[in-house]
Amino acid sequence: MSDDLQIFQNVCPRNCYETCGILSTVENGKLIKVEGNPMHGYTQGRLCAKGYAYTEYVYSPQRLKYPLRQFPRGSGNWQRISWSEALEMIASKMIDLHDLYGSNLACGYNKFTGNIGILHQATEGMFRGLGSHTKTHGDFCLAAGEDGLHYNRGKTQLRDPEEMVNAKAIVLWGVNPARTAVHQWNFINRARDKGAKLLVIDPLFTPTAAQGDIYLQIRPGTDGLLAMAVLKYLQEQGQLDQDYIEENLHGWEAFQSYLKEEVSLEEASLVTGVPLEGIRDLAELYLQSPCATWVGYGLQRYSNGGQTVRGIDALVALTKNQHHEGGGLYYSNFPKLFPETIKNFTRPQGEKDIVERSLDINHFAQEALALKDPPLKLLWIASHNPLSQAQNLQHWQKLFKQLELIVVVDLFMNETTAEADLVLPAATPFEEYDLQSSYWHQWIALNQKAISPYYEARSDLEIARNLTQVLNDHRPNFSSFPYLLTALDWIKGELTPEALNQLEIDSWEDLLQGPRKLKLDKTTDNKQSYSTESGKFQLMSGDAKKSQLPALVRFQEQKITSPYPLRLLTPQSLLRLHSQYRVLTWLDIGQKTTRVELNPQDAEQRELKEKDHVIVFNDRGSCFRKVKINPYLPTGLVVMTQGDSTNQLLAGQSTDMGIRTAGARGAAFYDSWVEVKKK
Ligand SMILES: Nc1nc2c(c(=O)[nH]1)N[C@H]1C(S)=C(S)[C@@H](COP(=O)(O)OP(=O)(O)OC[C@H]3O[C@@H](n4cnc5c(=O)[nH]c(N)nc54)[C@H](O)[C@@H]3O)O[C@H]1N2
Ligand SMILES: Nc1nc2c(c(=O)[nH]1)N[C@H]1C(S)=C(S)[C@@H](COP(=O)(O)OP(=O)(O)OC[C@H]3O[C@@H](n4cnc5c(=O)[nH]c(N)nc54)[C@H](O)[C@@H]3O)O[C@H]1N2
């Protein structure tokens, strides 16, 4: 290898199941190649197409090079400014607001998951350093299910996805790994090579569904009833082990009478759209222990999402599948290993009367508009493109009018930067150090700085350090964020003795040798011990009741009140990560974003043909699209890609659960209804 060719370890930091390990080749300071890191035991040397496109991403001519100021806001009149001008502008506004209101509460941030690296929590840390401030909490995707599992089990440390190879049957329930978790196929296919059957439950005939031995096309939001019907069938067949159930599950009596009295197989088949034969097929799989059930996020995007997850989880528990390696519930696995001091650092003694006003990410704009004493005046947006991806966009427009300074940190221009006063250019993962864990697999990896930042881009941590320094130069001790600490200082701090022990390494430098897998606590994992009030799996949860939710696991029917007839589904796309990667020519998805997919019958009723220009509308907004007739789509459903202008049609609904674990309910994105008519 020539002297000027170097290999670095990186990690793809997207909000994606996979968190892939990358090997980056750098020649004369330029990233020339990325490939999967074979030392990463889960991703095993592979990336997805988005990952392989990083060399285009890093050097895209569309990348932001310098801090930019837009005046007047929304005019498109951008002016390049220096970092010191930008930081001065922000610091002087923060200090003015502080002097006016007596605290930093008028300053707030809204951040989501553009980059989920631990050091990207520098944004939260920077605001923590200001003492009182306004912040964000909650989660769009998994809040409902996390709560559901909490009520059932008291914890969500579940199966390691690598164990799926040992399953004899695999049920993919509301998850589409052919698009959203491509490397899991390695484990699914290895199980299938040994004879495992694959069953997919989805209202859409997805590429994942196409791989199934059995596909059940379910009506949206009715999965809870399907789970109940399967249990009813198993009970009628005498296939549920009474002794086991009495010993390990709490609330059986009430649940059993619910099954007997309120669940009918024929009615369940009508409501779910799954034929009786499909209910029986599914039940048979649960008897082929170990049966693996992967509950995805698709079925949580409804007002009954949490209760649905409870119901499916009960099916898993009642059929004893989790006791066999490979069986049981696969959902998410957040490692609770790192102290995340960058956002939780200890504040100096003497700082008191601190108020943190926290707003729900799903209703951020409405809640921000309602704030008084003081109102929100400065908003910092990072790792989030709310004007494309959030709900309630009309409230966002209103909020932006009220704000005196909008700062967006991003790598590219998008719907949100278009409305900002200042845009600060962020670094790519190749230009900064970071530490990465996954919410799915169990591998931890170091992300190395492989190249110098592109033009004047800076990492979110660097920006936090720089702004803190400017603030403190103006007003000593204005912020307590430890701005002298470097990225490597923070990383060393995360690797506590306990973390080093769990990773079986001696120091952070050992991570330079490659990613490490967490030692799993096999004893608790295999026993699946429950940390609930009763110490058992709870079919009946007092905690849920206290939160004014149904105590009993059961099907929660959705009450549909919308006057619009078509339910709008807006799933994830293979070559995009939400609103990211749109500008890359290597990942061009052609006309897909301009389409609305309709079932032939729904199209005919509206006298619509393939490629007709239409308006998709409801009381919230309207979008122009072209018709794509999809014969595999059930009636009453339309499909559009998410983001761009689609999200203005969302109804802004919340899921039933989420408060317990995420502090707020999740987003019921798919409880949105529209009509389609010819333009
Ligand atoms: N390529 C790519 N990968 C991604 C992402 C991306 O944007 N692009 N996003 C990442 C993020 S942030 C997330 S949250 C995950 C989400 O990844 P997944 O967990 O796979 O969830 P979704 O893609 O939202 O939905 C999965 C499937 O659920 C189906 N579904 C919708 N409603 C229902 C229902 O009522 N019942 C059932 N049974 N199924 C239903 C949808 O049609 C979809 O096919 O993906 C991550 N991975
Ligand atoms: N209609 C509809 N809407 C949805 C969904 C749906 O199913 N349907 N799914 C939802 C889901 S599951 C999710 S998770 C959300 C995702 O919502 P967002 O988090 O907004 O999604 P992204 O578009 O991935 O990323 C946000 C921005 O972060 C920027 N970014 C990337 N890296 C960095 C960095 O290092 N620093 C900074 N400062 N910025 C960076 C990206 O360029 C991008 O502009 O969308 C939700 N929206």
Ligand code: SF4
């Ligand atoms: S987007 Fe997901 S699958 Fe693709 S490279 Fe990144 S982490 Fe891997």
Ligand SMILES: [Mo]
């Ligand atoms: Mo998500």
